[in-house]
Amino acid sequence: MQAHLNRRQTLQALSAAALAGVLDQATSRRAAAAKGDPKWEAAIEKGLKWVAKTQSAIGHWTAGGYPTAMTALAGTALVASGSTTIQGPYSKHIRKAVDYLLSPQKLRPNGLIGDPQTDNRYTYGHGFSMLFLSQVLGEEEDEERREELVAALEKACDFSAKAQTPSGGWGYVSAKDGNNFDEGSTTITQVQGLRGCRNAGIVVPAEVIDNAKEYIYSCKNPDGGISYSSRNRGSSRPAITAAALATLYNAGDYDSKHVPEMLEYCKKNLQNLSEGPNSFGHWHYTYLYYSQVVYRQGDKEWIPFRDKLYNHIIKEQQPDGSWSGNIGPIYVTACNLIMLQLDKAYLPIYQR
Helix, strand or coil, X not given: CHHHHHHHHHHHHHHHHHHHHHHHHHHHHHHHHHCCCHHHHHHHHHHHHHHHHCCCCCCCCCCCCCHHHHHHHHHHHHHCCCCCCCCCCCHHHHHHHHHHXXXXXXXXXXXXXXXXXXXXXXXXXXXXXXHHHHHHHCCCCCHHHHHHHHHHHHHHHHHHHHHCCCCCCECCCCCCCCCCCCEXXXXXXXHHHHHHHHHCCCCCCHHHHHHHHHHHHHCECCCCCECCCCCCCCCCCHHHHHHHHHHHHHCCCCCCCHHHHHHHHHHHHHCCCCCCHXXXXXXXXXXXXXXXXXXXXXHHHHHHHHHXXXXXXXXXXXXXXXXXXXXXXXXXXXXXXXXXXXXXXXXXXXXX
């Protein structure tokens, strides 16, 4: 009984904190949204409608064998518009996505969000799901659903902690399933998901985040860029470097001696929206994270970059509102919509 009361008190405190945050951010959100170019807003609306229309009857989206990851990314794009599970034009679609990720078919007894039998490289889906569900938790007003989300995210964080390799990174599967293999992109996904959970009030052991930061530092090359893996060191990769830098910012690491070198490397390779070999075939992944990095620099850096980025993105939109590219349209569309809605500041994880 006491444990139940403690959890209830915790949930009430989280609700109060979330409400206070919403009120504090309301003015800045309206101001940021008001600055949006009408062309951008039209593209966002078309894209959101396409995402909503293509959701399956059971609440998911998929591409490339990533149903969990695609559902979490699409849900994040919808939440970035300001809709929640209870209000807004996309509330029912967000609810269905949450229901799908919390279903017995996806939420495993060991805390993994995903299905190792159907999810290609399941740690991607797990990390993106932690991020999405943690952002939903902050706005969820139904007490029973909040309890369900808290319980799921507590177990999810525990799974991630146990899936971490001795080097401090993560691989495409857990350390146990993958013989301790780790690489940069899945490590980034885990850390950002864990930070989203911690920001929402879920306990995440500090050493898990600290070990992940040390892993990132261990993969840094002399030019400031991050290599693919602690095991497979090689040339620096702009995509992983941008993602690592965004994640370090999420973790509050602005002052490390490594950060300025990583930022300089990113500016050199990504500031001009490179579409050549520097993007390594993952342009949208790269700029999903690099846009977060530049946004955190403040308006002096962000506004000119944003204008160039957004105009580039909307030129590639399809007539039906989607975007096409690597992995599949739901992936590219969700990434683009998250980027296009950074200024709206509805998602705590992306806020300055």
